[in-house]
Amino acid sequence: MYGSLLICFSLSLITLVLVALATFFGYSHVVLLSFKEQDFQ
Structure with a gap:
């Protein structure tokens, strides 16, 4: 029982x-993707 x-x-x-x-x-993956998109703009 206990086990x-x-x-x-x-x-x-x-x-x-x-x-x-x-x-x-x-x-964190979504945050990294959003940072990359901001860099491209």
Whole structure:
């Protein structure tokens, strides 16, 4: 019981970290693209 609960918690934590990283990289990519577009103009 306790072991499966620990596994479930760690899996949700890993998923949360992955989502946070994906969001951060996606946001920084959009910011970089907008900076490049401003340079071209």
